[in-house]
Amino acid sequence: MAQVCDSQPAIVLVRPQLGENIGMAARAMLNFGLTDMRLVSPRDGWPNPSAGPAASGADVVLDKAAVFDRVEDAIADCHLVFATTMRGRDMPKPVMTPREAARRMRSALTDGQKPAILFGPERSGLTNDDVTLVDSVLSVPVNPDFGSLNLAQTVVVTAYEYAQSYDATPSVRPAHEDGLAPKEDLIGLMQHLEDELAARGFFRSEDRYGAQRRMLRNLLQSGSFSAQEVRTFRGIVKALTRPERGSENDRF
Amino acid sequence: MAQVCDSQPAIVLVRPQLGENIGMAARAMLNFGLTDMRLVSPRDGWPNPSAGPAASGADVVLDKAAVFDRVEDAIADCHLVFATTMRGRDMPKPVMTPREAARRMRSALTDGQKPAILFGPERSGLTNDDVTLVDSVLSVPVNPDFGSLNLAQTVVVTAYEYAQSYDATPSVRPAHEDGLAPKEDLIGLMQHLEDELAARGFFRSEDRYGAQRRMLRNLLQSGSFSAQEVRTFRGIVKALTRPERGSENDRF
Structure with missing residues (x-):
């Protein structure tokens, strides 16, 4: 594939509320080798003084975080995008576990495609309009009676599974010679x-x-x-x- | 096989410092169906008023948390115990990933054995003396240049893998309820x-x-x-x- 892209998924925090959670997400990312953080309309602006202390040394992630006004702009260069939601939405999208999503992201990277994962705001999660922009829903299988992972915890599970999937060999070759449309x-x-x-x-x-x-x-x-x-x-x-x-x- | 025990691993927080982290660990546990929390000498005593708010509704876990003076007492009724550490210690113990540990805990439960996982204090982690009490070390594979998961994040990964080791959630659910068009x-x-x-x-x-x-x-x-x-x-x-x-x- 001709396309050059850095070889890891982007972690896109959509309208995050607290700087502390942005910092904790950065810390979670770097633990599993991820550094491409993107912020869409962070509520309290950017940079945010609460993010640094919560990142516990993952400053490299915060320093290169890119800020966008709209989700559309944040994923413009991406080819395979997931939306994390707690429950399946009534949307015609495949719903995947973090493990399956990780496998597909590895496979996409092998084909020169850039993956991204959207995480919604702390209180409300992603809107249905956000979800229409993605290929698949990523849902962490949680206790049906208590599904309440916070933002950074969801990033931990997702990034952990991505790191675990390192040696996954793609079993399907891509459908398109010229690559997926950005x-x-x-x-x-x-x-x-x-x-x-x-x-x-x-x-x-x-x-x-x-x-x-x-x-x-x-x-x-x-x-x-x-x-x-x-x-x-x-x-x-x-x-x-x-x-x-x-x-x-x-x-x- | 004779012993009756509740069918899930105990999560043992050893000398935890902040009530908030105890609350966040409870929240992580309940997301993955775990409710057997044990506290060894919590620094600020127990109950701790900061734990409840951080648990975000996982009060059932905090309410039945058992408190012990020593690690030995906390694991007295357990058969298979893991110590979470970031790095391998210079100890003659097998070191396992969360996934392998989850597999062994399921297996132990099937045989009527009670598993437990020890998590050390926020700042310093488990001591070598703590680790001598366990069967195996559980180590989350992290970025060798930035291994810095906090207490609740480590509980998230461990509890998640435990839940995954049983989970019957299909890794992909189909996009269309009404099926493909003929x-x-x-x-x-x-x-x-x-x-x-x-x-x-x-x-x-x-x-x-x-x-x-x-x-x-x-x-x-x-x-x-x-x-x-x-x-x-x-x-x-x-x-x-x-x-x-x-x-x-x-x-x-």
Whole structure:
């Protein structure tokens, strides 16, 4: 694969609330060799003075943490993205254990793809809109009567399983010669399609807009499309929105 | 086989310093179904008012926590005991990963034996004297340049692996409740799309028609779409081929 990317998954903290938890997540990451931390709209800004002490020496992770306004931007260069949620959401996404997700991330890295894992805010977790942007849900199997891992604990389990999976050999070769589309391409397609559909009254009401839009995004997300396939999709949308030609025979 | 014991390992915190860490350890335990917490000489006495808030609802673990003066007393009824240490000690004991230790604990429980795991104080860890009392050392494989899991994080990994060693959770749950679309639906979509594209001059020439059509069909095939998703796709094609509405505001 031609693509060069650093060979580890990105840990993306989405709208984290407490600096202390960011620091503890950094500490958890570095214990298992992970250093690519990304922050989406940290509540109290960045840098945060509470993060350093909680990192207990994992400053290298905090120092190179990248900050983004939106999840879309944080995963733009990634190819295989997981959303950590405690419960399965009512979403058409495969739900995986940390072990299976780790296996798939290793496999993706071998193919030159960049994986990422999203972790939601402490109180509320990821929104359904966040989850529409990902390929799969990662769910830590917990006590059904007490599922309450905190942010850093969830990062610990996920990073630990990733480190454990080191010698996993990929058993499946990739479907796409030219590699999976980066999320940036896919999100561009989503926006293009939504604009054209909106202009044609596809969304039935303001009430249903959110749900219909999430459904569309999940639909496009589920395909594991290559960059070339995303370009093709955009060509299709462009073609479909052209006026029909006059003659039945004028097909070429 | 004669002995009756509750069927889970004991988590033994040896001389823990902060109540908050005892609470967070309880929370980690209950997430993975463990409730047998034992405390050896907690520095600030017991009960500790900082433990409850940090347990985030895992009060059942704190309420039944048993307190002992010495490690010897805390493990008196146990048969297979592990000591968690970050590094191998210079001791004639087998050193095991959390996964291997979990396997052996399951096996011991099957034979009516009670397992236990010792965790040392936050700052200094277990002493060599503590370690002499155990059968094996349990060591979480961490980054050789940054081994710094805190007490509760080490409990998380250990309890997680224990739960995994039994867990019947499938490693991947499927994305579609209603199952994959039958090929009939998919082929109907392909034909609908091809007709509409042909009517709009998408296929550039008779020569390239075959190749473009195959590419389109592979594209739709690669998504593993559900029947509902295929219906949605047909709705999209229908909407896109409608004329655009007059006003930008007329989106619904």
